[in-house]
Amino acid sequence: MLSYSTQLIEDDDIAIVNEVLKSNFLAQGPRVAQFEKDLCDYTGAVYAVVFNSGTSALQAMYSVAGIQEGDEIITTPISFVATSNMFVQLGAKPIWCDIKLDGNIDENRIEALITPKTKAIVPVDFAGKPVAIETIKTIAQKHNLLVIQDSSHALGSSIEGKKIGSFAAMSIFSFHAIKPITTSEGGAVLTDNKAYAEKLRLFRSHGILKKELWNSDMISMGYNLRMTEVAAALGSSQLNKLDKFIAKRNEISNYFDTRFQEEKLFLTQKLEKSTISSRHLYPIILNPELHCLKEDIFKELQERGLGVQVHYKPIYKNSFYEKQFGLVSLPVANDFYNSEISIPCNQTMSMQDAEYVADTVLDVIHKYSHRGCSF
Ligand SMILES: *Cc1c(COP(=O)(O)O)cnc(C)c1O
Secondary structure, eight states: OOSSOOOOOHHHHHHHHHHHHHSOOOOOOOHHHHHHHHHHHHOOEEEEESSSHHHHHHHHHHTTTTTTTEEEEEEEESSOOOHHHHTTTTTEEEEOOOOOOOOOOOOOGTTTGOOTEEEEEOOGGGGGGGOOOHHHHHHHHHHOOEEEOOOOTTTOOETTTEETTTTSSSEEEOTTTSSSSHHHHOOEEEOOOHHHHHHHHHHBBEEEEEETTOOOOEEOOOOOOOHHHHHHHHHHHTTTHHHHHHHHHHHHHHHHHHHHHTOSSSSOOOOOOOEOOOOOEEEEEGGGGGGGGGHHHHHHHTTTEEEOOOOOOOGSSSSHHHHHHOOOHHHHHHHHHHHEEOOOOTTOOHHHHHHHHHHHHHHHHHHTTOOOOOO
């Protein structure tokens, strides 16, 4: 099965993991600090603080940003639930902003949602495509709001040559198995703000500050959200290959773009010339007249060996959110959910695989399009 996204682990990744397993430190050794330095060198961010998952990184980011009971957070419903779960558990309320057909938050709809309770704007770089961060920052500055970003899909993405990671006050990344690079499970917060970095480190490890010799002091509430040495070593090894992975996913994506250029039955995600996307996902957006056939199309793509997926069910449609915050319905996000399919695009695929994927997608969609939807 060709997967919509998957990891590539090579012999040198395995060798470094073996080496760490035989070393003195499995936890709290030098590899974590090294991986953090590597992340800063790669992205240009001043500070990196790594965690045991992207979700932990979100929890830490929202906590040190001071998000609390009663705050409103303007965010996108087209994301993994963790993006909002981690501020909801702090007592904050999601204010859903509709999206554009590229899957990113619609920056032109943000300002109308701002109230005296708004604390932060949380965009997500969907599929690796950078959001309109400069516009979002301008709105935020005008209203004195924080911009903090879930860039789980976008490690290695850039705008005008500058990597995602220091545009927002803080940006989180995920190193889950199928993300742009993996530590098996893992995550990071990148920031240029020293005070945030210090608070993130405390939050990650019990709120304990080390002093001289055996003396330490717990100065704030903290948890154990630390990354292991094994994971960090794998992360450094993977990071060396990120540009190679991204080049491969772009080669496949560009090939798909060409194959689908004249296509009338679905759209693809268009990128600005000034940006590079990690191409974590390759989403296709079926036309409205095919929405009722999406299940059939999805099933047949799977039967023909395409590990497709749908990203995402709008977060507000989950029963927890419906119970907690009431029914919400945003037209573009709803349509996006009815029309999106992520097709296989990953760094383990050959160009023959890509050709098979493009042929199969076109064949299946055109076959079903003859049936049409009865309204
Ligand atoms: C994967 C993902 C997360 C969660 O990351 P984990 O490392 O799995 O905890 C959060 N947000 C988005 C957009 C993601 O894709």
